[in-house]
Amino acid sequence: MKRLLSLSVIMLMLAIVMSGCWDRIEIEQKGFVIGAAIDIQQTEEVEERIEEVAPGKPEGKVRFALTQQFVIPAGISGGGDTGGGTEKAYLNLTSEGDTIFEIVRSVAARISRTPVYDHNELIIISEELAKSPYMRYALDYFIRQPEMRRGTRVMISKDDARDIIEIEQTIESTPVHYIESISKNNFKNSRMQPPSRLGDIHQYLLLDQSFLIQRVVGEKNEVKVAGNAVISGQDNQMVGFLGEEETEGLNFLTGQVKGGLLEINFHGNMVVFEIREANHELVADVSNPERIKFTVTVKTEGVIAEYFNQESLMEGNIIEEIETQVADEIVRLMEDAISKVKDDFNADVLKFGQHLKMYHYDLWQEIKGDWETGRKLFQKVEVELHANTTIRNTGNIDRSYLEGDQ
Amino acid sequence: MRSFEYGDREIGHRELGFAVASVMVGIGILTLPKQLAGATVAADGWISILIGGLITVFFVYIVAKLGARFPGSSLLDYTSAITYRPIAVVLCGFFSLHFLMFTAYESRMLSMIAKQYLFVRTPTEALNLVFLLVVVYAVAGSSVGLLRLNMLFFPFVLTIALAVQFMNIGFIDAENYFPVFESSWLQIGEGSLHSAFSFLGFEILLVYMAYANQPKKVPKAAMLGAGVTMAFYMVVYLFAIGVFGTASAAEIQFPTIEIAKEVEVPGEIFERFESIFFTVWIMTVFNTTSMAYDVALHTLRTLLPKIKRIHMIFVLTPLIYLVGMIPDDYIELEALGGILAYSSIAVGMFIPLILYIMAVTRGVGQR
Numbered sequence: 047m048k049r050l051l052s053l054s055v056i057m058l059m060l061a062i063v064m065s066g067c068w069d070r071i072e073i074e075q076k077g078f079v080i081g082a083a084i085d086i087q088q089t090e091e092v093e094e095r096i097e098e099v100a101p102g103k104p105e106g107k108v109r110f111a112l113t114q115q116f117v118i119p120a121g122i123s124g125g126g127d128t129g130g131g132t133e134k135a136y137l138n139l140t141s142e143g144d145t146i147f148e149i150v151r152s153v154a155a156r157i158s159r160t161p162v163y164d165h166n167e168l169i170i171i172s173e174e175l176a177k178s179p180y181m182r183y184a185l186d187y188f189i190r191q192p193e194m195r196r197g198t199r200v201m202i203s204k205d206d207a208r209d210i211i212e213i214e215q216t217i218e219s220t221p222v223h224y225i226e227s228i229s230k231n232n233f234k235n236s237r238m239q240p241p242s243r244l245g246d247i248h249q250y251l252l253l254d255q256s257f258l259i260q261r262v263v264g265e266k267n268e269v270k271v272a273g274n275a276v277i278s279g280q281d282n283q284m285v286g287f288l289g290e291e292e293t294e295g296l297n298f299l300t301g302q303v304k305g306g307l308l309e310i311n312f313h314g315n316m317v318v319f320e321i322r323e324a325n326h327e328l329v330a331d332v333s334n335p336e337r338i339k340f341t342v343t344v345k346t347e348g349v350i351a352e353y354f355n356q357e358s359l360m361e362g363n364i365i366e367e368i369e370t371q372v373a374d375e376i377v378r379l380m381e382d383a384i385s386k387v388k389d390d391f392n393a394d395v396l397k398f399g400q401h402l403k404m405y406h407y408d409l410w411q412e413i414k415g416d417w418e419t420g421r422k423l424f425q426k427v428e429v430e431l432h433a434n435t436t437i438r439n440t441g442n443i444d445r446s447y448l449e450g451d452q
Numbered sequence: 453m454r455s456f457e458y459g460d461r462e463i464g465h466r467e468l469g470f471a472v473a474s475v476m477v478g479i480g481i482l483t484l485p486k487q488l489a490g491a492t493v494a495a496d497g498w499i500s501i502l503i504g505g506l507i508t509v510f511f512v513y514i515v516a517k518l519g520a521r522f523p524g525s526s527l528l529d530y531t532s533a534i535t536y537r538p539i540a541v542v543l544c545g546f547f548s549l550h551f552l553m554f555t556a557y558e559s560r561m562l563s564m565i566a567k568q569y570l571f572v573r574t575p576t577e578a579l580n581l582v583f584l585l586v587v588v589y590a591v592a593g594s595s596v597g598l599l600r601l602n603m604l605f606f607p608f609v610l611t612i613a614l615a616v617q618f619m620n621i622g623f624i625d626a627e628n629y630f631p632v633f634e635s636s637w638l639q640i641g642e643g644s645l646h647s648a649f650s651f652l653g654f655e656i657l658l659v660y661m662a663y664a665n666q667p668k669k670v671p672k673a674a675m676l677g678a679g680v681t682m683a684f685y686m687v688v689y690l691f692a693i694g695v696f697g698t699a700s701a702a703e704i705q706f707p708t709i710e711i712a713k714e715v716e717v718p719g720e721i722f723e724r725f726e727s728i729f730f731t732v733w734i735m736t737v738f739n740t741t742s743m744a745y746d747v748a749l750h751t752l753r754t755l756l757p758k759i760k761r762i763h764m765i766f767v768l769t770p771l772i773y774l775v776g777m778i779p780d781d782y783i784e785l786e787a788l789g790g791i792l793a794y795s796s797i798a799v800g801m802f803i804p805l806i807l808y809i810m811a812v813t814r815g816v817g818q819r
Contacts, residue, residue, distance in 0.1 A: 068574040164724060192569050195713050196696075197623075245696060245714070252699040404630035407493075 077116045077159030080136075081168040081222030083207035084184045086175045087111035087142050106144035108180045113140040113208040114153055114161070115222050135219040140208055146187035163193045168222050169200045169244065170262070172207040176275055176284035182251055189248050196245030199229060202275040202284065204263045213264050225269050229260055236297050236306025236321060237290040239274050254279045255400070256393035256418065258296075261287050278393045280418050285391045288383070295383030298344050298376055298433075299396050301326030307351060310371045318352035319372045319437070330398070332406050335413060336426065340398055343432040344376055349439040356447060359440045373433040380431050394424050462665040467599050469673030471743065472512060472654050474602040476681040477609070478740040479561045479789070480650025481733075482706040484685060485692035487646040489701035494628065495693045496635040498686055500643025505682030507644070508651040511801045512678045515654065516671035518808045519661025521817030527658050528754040534811045543803060544751045547658070550795045551748035552768065554653075556776035557788055558741040559583050562734065564785065569709060570730060580776055583738075588769050590742040591749060592762060596663060598746055602739055609732040610684060616729045617691045619715045624694035647685070649793040653740060654678060655800035659747045705782075745772075 088109050096103055116137045139156060143149040154161050169188060175181055188194050203210045211221045218224035229241040242259045250257040258274040274293055278285045288296060297303045303324040310317050324346045331339040350359065350368070359365055387395050399417050402410040417424050488497030522530035527547065531540035563579035571579060590598055635643075657674060664670050692707040695714060701707050712729035749764055756764075779785040811817055 068578070069571045193572075196710060197714055197716060245700065245710075248703075249697045249700040252703060253697075400627060404627060407631040407634045 071160050071162075075159055076162045077157055078165050079114050079161050079163050080117050080165055080220065081115040081170070081211055081225075082166065082188075083113040083115075083170040083172075083203070083211050084146070084175055085111045085113075085172045085207050086178060086180070089142060092142055104144075106183075108178065108183070109142055109144055110146060110149065110175075110180075110184055111140055111142045111208065112146055112149040112153075113138050113211060114150075115211050115220065116157065116159070116161070117165075117220060136221065138208070138211060146184060150187075163191065164195075166194060166198055168211075168226050169198055170203050170207040170210050170225075171200065171259075172203055172205070173261075173275070173284065175207075176202050176259075176277065179281060179283055181277075181284070182282050185244070185247065185251075188244060194244075196243065196248070198244040199226060199241045200244055200247055200259055201225070201229060201242070201271075202259050202261045204261065204272070210262055210264045210269060213267060213269050215267065215269075221269075225262060228269065228271055229262075231271075236303045237294045238271060239293060239297070239302070250277070250279070251282055254282070256387075256391075256395045258288070258293075258395050276387065276391050276393050276395055278391065278418070280392075285393055288386065288395075291379060292383045292386050295379035295381070296387070296395065298324070298326070299342055299380050299383060301328070303346075308372055308375050310368070310375050312368055312371060313355055313357070315354035316352070317350065317354070317368055319348050319368070319435070320351035321346050321348045322438070323347040328398075328401055330401055330406060332402070332409050335409060336421075336423070337428055338398075338402070338423065338426075339428045339430065340401075341430045341432070342380065343434070344380070345434045345436075346372070346376065347436045347438055350437060350441055353440070353446070356445060359444050365437050365440075369435045369437055372435040372437075376433040376435070377431045380433075384429055388425055388427070392418055392422065392425055394418055398424065398427060461594070461596055461663065463596055463599050463660070463663040465664060465666055465669040465673040467603055468657065468660060468664060468670050469677035470602040470606050471599050471660060471677070472657060472674045473677035473681045474606045474609070474736060474739045475653040475656055475743050476508075476651050476678060477684070477736045478558060478650075478653060479737070481685060481688060482565070482708045484647060484650045485689045485701050485707040486704060487650075488643045488689060489693060489698045489707075491643040491646060492635040492639045492698075494631055494634065494698055495690060496633065496640065497643050497647075497689055497693070499635075499640050501647045501682060501686050501689060503640065503644040504647030504649075504651060505678070505685070507648050508654065508682070509675050509678045511804065512654050512657070512674045513671050514808050515657045515800065515804045516661065516674045518804050518811065519657060519664070520667040520670060521811055522661075523664070523667045523818065524662055526662055526754045527751055530811075530817065531807065534807050534814070534816050541755060544755055546795075547655075547799055548748045548751040548755070550792070550799050551744045551751075552772060553775065553788075554792055554796075555587070555741055555745045555748065556772045557785070557792055558737060558744065559587065559772070560776035560779065561785060561789070562737050562741070564782065565706065565709075566730075566734070569726070577777065580773065583741075584769060584773055584776075586738065587742045587745055588765055590738070591746045592765060595660070595746050595750065598739075598742055599660065599663070602743075605735050605739055609736045610680075612728060612732045614684070614687060616712050616715060616725060617687055619717070619725070620691055620695050620711055623714055624691070625697065626694070628694050628697040629690075649796075650685070651678070651681065652793060652796040652800055653744070655796065655804070656743050656747045658799075658804065659750050 086108060116139065118135055118137060139153050141149045141152050143152060150161065171181060171184065175184060188198065210225065213221050215224045218227060231238065239258050239260055247257065256279040257277050259277060260271055261273050261275045263270050263272045273287050273289045275284050275287045277283065303321060306321050308319045308321065310319065324344065327343040329341045353359065357364060384396070387393055394417065399414070413423055488500055491497070492500060522533065528540055528544045531543050559580055563576050563583055566579050567574060567576050661667060661670060688708055691711055692701050695711060696704065696707060704710050709726060709729070712726035715725035717725070749761060752764060753761060779788055
């Protein structure tokens, strides 16, 4: 009897405890958000409506438009058997509001599923927003919410951000996956920056450090990663962008080159040098804090990838001449990048300040207020550039055609 | 109906070493990187962990040595032997109160963090209740069983927690570790205080030494246990700084959880690695909490031997639950944690040190 009683008590407890799950959402009921695009938007229509419906509502300095991309699992797996073959694998929903959270909540009222942000992979910010002081406002929500991840990629779009995540390409099932996969291709290309992670951006914002964010451009049915937006450390606003060549020079300056190619015009014809290895050394001479001198030495190794001339590479000192010319080209790229970020943008994306902080900490503590702002010591910096190139190999052949063949 | 019981009510020195290591890993592991990043420059906090750890190891030695002088006797017995019975009664009362508060704090903190990351819509009250019920189930049995559980759990906790850390090795930016040795001694000192606080809990040995079958071997094992935990914290700290940088780590509420969230397994099949980290972390907090409660019950039983243990649990658990629910928010909870850290220093460091010196000078107990 006693046994029966205790058993029934246990059964009762189990029934109560095991069904009492507050947080249960069936997976079919979840709407996975995989990407977000943020624009600045000020629609008068919406403003009037708010004025009407909620006259006392507190207003922010800016209104955002957030586009969220939901993934539809049925669309990804094909869904051919049920006849839903034309179904898209994603759904974009745009809403407008003073804060990001407000928009997120208002979108939840428009979609049949519960939005879940655990798998958010990409945030695209329009250039207009990046150039305003409000980019940091827009990012706060994504850094703060516990379900978000600091590994989320961030990119800047030339035009409206919402248009970018509409662009579909057949290889990837959703626009977000498509954009994300191109952003990762930097290891093949010395003209790209590694994708920016939200956590890193948080760090830069906290340190008031200038930084770069990949910039995307949408053209018809294609998205292209084109250069990098420069965000100034002074006010956390975008001050301009670096083109592909300038990015390449910058990558040489900061030692981020992993591979890639350099073209030179040698004796009237093009020669392509493929970078296989690049070393980088940065030394600061701080004897005069008013005019700090940085010496950058870049050493590259590589092979000839394409050669249009008829002269034999084995003859004389042709290889040496090409080597010098490639080295000059590297110096030219670096000079262009320096003049752009130093004189035009006054944004230390070269990480010179970071170098001073790491190796000349006491000096940095004194001058960090006068680096980009105040006395603008960054602009007074003197840079000495050295490049050294070694050609290890000419490929399978020496020449592809001989003299007189023309 | 006969139930199975362990023949021996004794415990080996190795189990006690595990118990010390396990009780030290608690809430502190989540917040220590943040506190150190706020106090020191770049990655200099490792010096603080080392100093805090060495101080802890020293006091673990004192506590274990003190217990080893009085094999098999309870805290009340040997404090009475060293001082006078009234003083011993007051000390034991303070000791039990400290650990009851500690139980309340740990379980509330756990339910708060679980709510923030895992059960967004479940009320904290429910989470706290469920966790306390499991703790009650654990302490209703024998202490020896509880201590043996550490030996089962701790290797898993350590392996999985370290694996989660090392999966982030690709995200480490070496620049975050520079400059080195730029913190002032004041900053290092502040950091050391934070690390010493996060290591507290080893004072459970004051009670558990009575179970040791070879008390002479315990000091070494316990110091080793404390050392393992110190090394573990060091790894966690260095990963947090390497991945986030000092500026971000100082702003993130629980850097260690964020580290677990950072993990990206190639292939993108496994995301949300933090759930695995949460599992092992809750295991170790469960061990910490149940040992704290068990120790408090033990000491209270020596003060009031007539009351049955199970009755004591039935009276105290609702009180612990209510006390745990008093702080309104995270800030008040942190304040409670601060008070506990200071009382822990009294219970785990000053009192044992004074008792030990008195025992040695007056020649009480075995040598």
